Amino acid sequence: MTTASNTQPPALDPQAVADFLIQHPNFFNNFPALLAELNIPHPHGTHAISMSERQLISMRDKVRMLENKLTELIQFGEENDGISDKMQALALALMATRTPQDILVALTLHLREGFAVPHHALRAWNLPSDSVPGLSDPVAQIARDQISAMAHPVCGVLAVDEAINWFGETVSPHLRAFACIPLRVSANGVPLGLLVLASEEENRFYAGMGTLYLERLGQLISAALLRMQD
Numbered sequence: 001m002t003t004a005s006n007t008q009p010p011a012l013d014p015q016a017v018a019d020f021l022i023q024h025p026n027f028f029n030n031f032p033a034l035l036a037e038l039n040i041p042h043p044h045g046t047h048a049i050s051m052s053e054r055q056l057i058s059m060r061d062k063v064r065m066l067e068n069k070l071t072e073l074i075q076f077g078e079e080n081d082g083i084s085d086k087m088q089a090l091a092l093a094l095m096a097t098r099t100p101q102d103i104l105v106a107l108t109l110h111l112r113e114g115f116a117v118p119h120h121a122l123r124a125w126n127l128p129s130d131s132v133p134g135l136s137d138p139v140a141q142i143a144r145d146q147i148s149a150m151a152h153p154v155c156g157v158l159a160v161d162e163a164i165n166w167f168g169e170t171v172s173p174h175l176r177a178f179a180c181i182p183l184r185v186s187a188n189g190v191p192l193g194l195l196v197l198a199s200e201e202e203n204r205f206y207a208g209m210g211t212l213y214l215e216r217l218g219q220l221i222s223a224a225l226l227r228m229q230d
Contacts, residue, residue: 083213086114087220094224100124100132103224117197119175121166122221124183124193126229134166139194147191153181153214156207163196171198177205181218185226192229195221 021027028034093106104122111117125144127136143162150159158164159180164172175198183193195218199205 086110087213087216089114090217091220094220097224100127100135100225100228103221103228104132104135107221111197117199119167119171119198121163121196121198122193123163123166124225126192127225128228143194144191147180147182147194150180150182150191151187153179153211153218155179155205155209155211155214158196160194160196163194166196167198174200176200176202179205179211179214181214183218183222183225185219185222192222192225 090106090110093110094103097103097106107120107122111120122135123137123139124135125139140162143160146160156177158178163178163180164175167175177199179197181195181197182191183195184191197205197214
């Protein structure tokens with residue numbers, strides 16, 4: 001005489017169930033009553049809801065996420081439009097410059113009032129011997145080598161040690177964040193100088209931040225300086 005087995009069927013792997021439903025999209029067409037019988041925990045509570053209610057909640061969550069993403073993209077777009085307008089204003093000002101002094105004046109005005117950059121230092125070589133003091137001051141060869149090795153602007157810590165002295169003894173001890181922008185007209189061109197932006201705020205310039213507009217800023221200044229070279 002045989003006895004009934006008390007063993008339970010093995011538990012199904014949740015991933016296997018999910019894979020089965022994906023591979024058999026008509027499953028619920030064959031068993032429509034299940035849609036009404038199945039109860040699923042509410043994602044934002046403790047009570048059970050039907051599958052159709054769960055799908056509705058999921059769709060609402062997705063719509064809310066997409067709305068937030070759209071709002072974020074619109075904000076980024078507006079910020080980029082504002083930066084583009086400021087870059088155009090600076091470009092027009094640089095096009096009107098006739099001397100290295102004019103470049104410094106235009107740059108100082110637009111960096112402070114347009115971009116709210118509190119401190120900057122600029123060095124360039126191969127300029128006329130009677131150029132503006134500071135702008136054409138000698139730059140050590142080791143610093144030039146560091147600048148030549150920079151393929152893109154470098155943000156965060158100061159990438160060129162010598163540049164800290166360009167801000168003066170009063171300001172330099174308080175600076176915490178830097179953006180070093182090698183000045184070259186083309187991506188593979190030889191640098192003709194360096195622009196350093198600086199701030200007392202540690203998060204103003206940080207490693208990993210986008211550098212597209214910093215590169216364009218460097219190209220604009222490089223083009224202006226190129227006209228002043230001997």
